Amino acid sequence: MKVVVVGTGFVGLPHAAVLSEYGHEVYAYDIDEARITAYKTGERDQIERYVNEPGLVAAINESIGRYLFFTTDITEIADGADVFFLCLNTPPNRDGSSDLSYYLNAAHHLAGLLAKRKNMNRVVLVNKSTVPIGTARLLENVMNEHGVKNFGVASNPEFLAQGNAIEGSRKPDRVVVGCDHEEDFAIMRRIYSQFVNHVRIRYLETTPETSEAIKYVGNTLLLTYISFWNGVGARLGEAHPNLRMEDLKIGVTSDTRISTWGSYVSNGAGGSCFGKDIQSLIYQLNQAGRSTDLLQAVYNINEYQxxxxxxxxxxxxxxxxxxxxxxxxxxxxxxxxxxxxxxxxxxxxxxxxxxxxxxxxxxxxxxxxxxxxxxxxxxxxxxxxxxxxxxxxxxxxxxxxxxxxxxxxxxxxxxxxxxxxxxxxxxxxxxxxxxxxxxxxxxxxxxxxxxxxxxxxxxx
Ligand SMILES: NC(=O)c1ccc[n+]([C@@H]2O[C@H](COP(=O)([O-])OP(=O)(O)OC[C@H]3O[C@@H](n4cnc5c(N)ncnc54)[C@H](O)[C@@H]3O)[C@@H](O)[C@H]2O)c1
Known part of the structure; x- marks a missing residue:
């Protein structure tokens, strides 16, 4: 498949590198020229100035120039591409909502190019960015606005954990794909053929909205679990001198229903996703007139921690x-x-x-x-x-x-x-x-x- 990865940050770059390992022809595209120039060198210190992930440099060098290409211009490449992965940053606004300006700029740019294409094969535009529920529909509207023909939209959220992006992309727990049409599911199955029918990796096909929600519910649940240990476990250890935190963890998580992951106490969970995603989900639920007491408590506990x-x-x-x-x-x-x-x-x-x-x-x-x-x-x-x-x-x-x-x-x-x-x-x-x-x-x-x-x- 001919694939374009739009946005080559912490998500896009590892994703492009790993996709190229499956033999797809991958174009990693970014508007940041300095970044693309650095990636093109294939040199460790240049690449790691932007994204520092174990195994990333080796993966890039394995495919660069053969299956993996870096570019700041997709005017020619867009014509004939089968799939576009949108891996744009979606930072929080002050009110907690997602700032979709980078995402929408890229979407409009792509729509302009796709409206003029000569090759009229089916093309699928895939949201890998974490975007509010309903954004695949928004993307569809952008494409229609520009008169793009024969396209589908999909949600395929990224679940990687930073520090383990390459291994996590090669062996994910699950791949979630939300589409509206069978022909788009079929294209996505070709992209991820090694995961379809895998004995260990769950390959889930669903609606775009469900797929978008899975990302938010998964991330906020993880933060809730971390915050339980910080908001309850840590507080107990601070109140009782003879309480052994490490034994508490072992004793509790020996119950097979309770996760060991996240059962540590710390000075809060950071990173680009947890805080942003919980704020966005709070905002989305508030907009829908639904209560957010639990999520608000989790957010506050984590920030104060x-x-x-x-x-x-x-x-x-x-x-x-x-x-x-x-x-x-x-x-x-x-x-x-x-x-x-x-x-x-x-x-x-x-x-x-x-x-x-x-x-x-x-x-x-x-x-x-x-x-x-x-x-x-x-x-x-x-x-x-x-x-x-x-x-x-x-x-x-x-x-x-x-x-x-x-x-x-x-x-x-x-x-x-x-x-x-x-x-x-x-x-x-x-x-x-x-x-x-x-x-x-x-x-x-x-x-x-x-x-x-x-x-x-x-x-x-
Ligand atoms: N970082 C993570 O661990 C992680 C994990 C899962 C999901 N996500 C989600 O993935 C998305 C991307 O996150 P990230 O951490 O990779 O962001 P990032 O800021 O590292 O990368 C975004 C890239 O997009 C580029 N860009 C911006 N506008 C562009 C445009 N119009 N055209 C082309 N490129 C453009 C930027 O130059 C940058 O290189 C976010 O929605 C995030 O929530 C991130």
Whole structure:
């Protein structure tokens, strides 16, 4: 099949690379010229400036120039393509609704090209972006407005988890395809032929609206489960010194009906999807006049979870952040990515600055460049000049008065020694990820410790 992937970000680029492995002729298209120029080089450092996923560079280099092509112009290519995957960003508006401007710009552009095509074979336009229920219908209207003929629309939501995009695309749990017409289902079956009738991968065909809803319900349910552990499990651990959080998790999730995935406590779930998708679903249900109490509670719990440890440091440890220097370890929203979208660290930084810290000494193995870009513009907030960037955790800790762990990078598990060698008691360690199994040794040596799901510990 001749396939065009429109938008080559975290979703589009891995999707294009994996589709090309199945022998489809894939054109990965983006309006961002710098991005496409970088991808064309096939070089690791160039590609990973934009999308950093294990296995991605190898997958691109396997197919580039043979099955996979990068372009900023699809004027010629559009004629004769069988399928277009729309992988555009759909960020939240202030009111929680989805900003469809990027998506609609691309849709109108495509419609203009498709209206003029000479090859009149059936073409399917597939939404891979997460879009409100009813957007496939909207896409259909855009195509009709431009007079496009012989087309179908489909919803095929992306379920990948960042950090596992390539493997997740090669072996998804399920592939969901929502179409209106059998001929469009048939085209989609050819695209995903290796998953149709697969023994382990569920290949589900349904209506576009159901498919769109599956994405929102799935994502908000995951966030609800995570927020249950944060809103209930963590609170219990913080109230009872003798409660062992890890044993609580094992004891509860040994029930085969209860998921182990998500049964951890943390300083909130970030990333480009959870917060955005739950806000969008709340907005969509409100528009339909339906109650959203549960979703609203989940959203609030998750957002407060990102900063509540700062409040605990003030109210439980009596720590005064004013004029202090704080080491911030971990900026990405989770390990193995450089993506900072909706990361807890963004809120932690704002909370620390609001409490008057003099300096934030930031370190992350992958996300320093993303962070510099994010906090660069001094006009946005001059306080961001108080953020300093370091190449190692050790350098960030030196000369700081307290430490905040925000991301679950494995290297933070061995921090105790670094803390002992570089910070003097009664230095305060705030652990948003429970990364320090040996924290009791530190407390015995005079350090203070506050972790999510644990009581405040200080030397006797
Ligand atoms: N990131 C994830 O983990 C994830 C997972 C599942 C679903 N999604 C959904 O997938 C969609 C894409 O997310 P993403 O993280 O890949 O976004 P992204 O911001 O990383 O990528 C979007 C890309 O689209 C390009 N673009 C914008 N306008 C364009 C146009 N008119 N024509 C061509 N290209 C254009 C941008 O330059 C950018 O490269 C969103 O709806 C998101 O909610 C994301």
């Amino acid at each position: 990102k900063v509540y440890l700062i409040d605990r440091a003030v109210y439980e440890a009596g720590f005064d952040f004013n004029q202090k220097s704080v080491a911030l370890l971990g900026l990405a929203f989770k390990k193995r990515t450089n993506d900072m979208r909706d990361s807890a660290a963004l809120k932690v930084v704002e909370a620390l600055l609001a409490r008057g810290v003099q300096e934030i000494r930031a370190y992350d193995p992958l996300a320093i460049e993303s962070a510099r870009n994010y906090w660069f513009n001094p006009e946005k907030n001059q306080l961001f000049e108080r953020i300093k960037y370091f190449d190692t955790a050790k350098e960030a800790i030196v000369d700081s008065d307290a430490l905040y762990i925000s991301t679950d990078w494995e290297e933070f598990r061995g921090l105790s020694r670094t803390i002992e060698n570089n910070a003097q008691p009664p230095y305060l360690v705030i652990d948003g990820r429970r990364m320090m199994p040996d924290f009791k040794n530190l407390v015995e040596k005079g350090y203070q410790h506050i972790a999510v799901g644990g009581t405040y510990l200080k030397p006797e």
